Amino acid sequence: MTQTPALALTNVQFGWQSRGGFTLSCPSFEVAQGESVLLLGESGSGKSTLLSLICGIITARSGTVAVAGHDLGPLRAGQRDRFRAEQIGVIFQQFNLLPYASVADNIALPLRFAPSRRKRAGDIPATTTTLCRDLGLPEDAPHLKAGQLSVGQQQRVAVARALIGHPPLIVADEPTSALDAATQESFLKLMFNQARQSHASVLMVSHDARLATHFDSTIDLSDIVTTQRSAA
Numbered sequence: 001m002t003q004t005p006a007l008a009l010t011n012v013q014f015g016w017q018s019r020g021g022f023t024l025s026c027p028s029f030e031v032a033q034g035e036s037v038l039l040l041g042e043s044g045s046g047k048s049t050l051l052s053l054i055c056g057i058i059t060a061r062s063g064t065v066a067v068a069g070h071d072l073g074p075l076r077a078g079q080r081d082r083f084r085a086e087q088i089g090v091i092f093q094q095f096n097l098l099p100y101a102s103v104a105d106n107i108a109l110p111l112r113f114a115p116s117r118r119k120r121a122g123d124i125p126a127t128t129t130t131l132c133r134d135l136g137l138p139e140d141a142p143h144l145k146a147g148q149l150s151v152g153q154q155q156r157v158a159v160a161r162a163l164i165g166h167p168p169l170i171v172a173d174e175p176t177s178a179l180d181a182a183t184q185e186s187f188l189k190l191m192f193n194q195a196r197q198s199h200a201s202v203l204m205v206s207h208d209a210r211l212a213t214h215f216d217s218t219i220d221l222s223d224i225v226t227t228q229r230s231a232a
């Protein structure tokens with residue numbers, strides 16, 4: 001029996017109207033359950049736009065985006081937000097942590113909107129402490145404010161927040177772009193160790209081809225999407 005892919009895009013069309021206009025079309029793209037995929041593209045090639053479509057932050061003009069077999073198209077904005085909280089661990093380029101909230105509250109944030117994921121997370125304070133320990137954060141980290149941490153530590157918090165409650169899909173937008181090679185390496189190791197334990201699929205976008213060795217497959221964005229910029 002064929003497994004439902006973790007992610008499947010079919011005949012997706014999307015357009016930004018402002019800033020001169022940008023259209024993106026993706027005839028077909030799939031990520032299998034448990035697979036890790038690196039999507040490579042230059043700055044401005046549409047990587048973040050594609051991830052926003054996959055996460056349901058924006059919606060396709062036509063075509064289908066399905067996560068774990070669920071089509072995001074018919075969902076209203078609030079339903080998409082809840083679906084994302086349940087199914088997708090998102091690591092944003094700038095981490096998007098709440099600086100004045102504790103590390104523990106930052107990590108547990110997606111669980112607020114996701115009852116099934118909350119159940120899977122088990123005892124939340126214990127899970128948060130374990131994730132912090134496994135990700136090499138200091139013992140007192142859960143009680144510190146996120147804004148007090150170093151950039152490298154904030155990244156680890158962003159990974160913990162993406163992984164808590166075992167979402168089946170982890171999506172990461174250039175989370176290593178500001179790091180030196182050694183820190184990149186340890187960041188990816190940590191993310192993959194944790195994702196493997198959760199049997200999660202990982203989709204990361206980047207402009208950095210050197211990251212390819214860490215992934216099951218590497219795809220050039222231009223092989224799966226065509227884009228067009230209207231004349232300004």
Ligand SMILES: Nc1ncnc2c1ncn2[C@@H]1O[C@H](COP(=O)(O)OP(=O)(O)OP(=O)(O)O)[C@@H](O)[C@H]1O
Nearest residue numbers: 016018019022041042043044045046047048049050
């Ligand atoms: N919110 C928005 N409104 C209007 N246009 C946008 C918006 N976000 C992105 N775009 C446009 O879409 C195109 C692709 O941008 P996108 O951010 O998806 O590329 P990217 O590959 O992620 O770039 P980078 O690597 O620099 O982050 C650009 O022309 C950009 O100006």
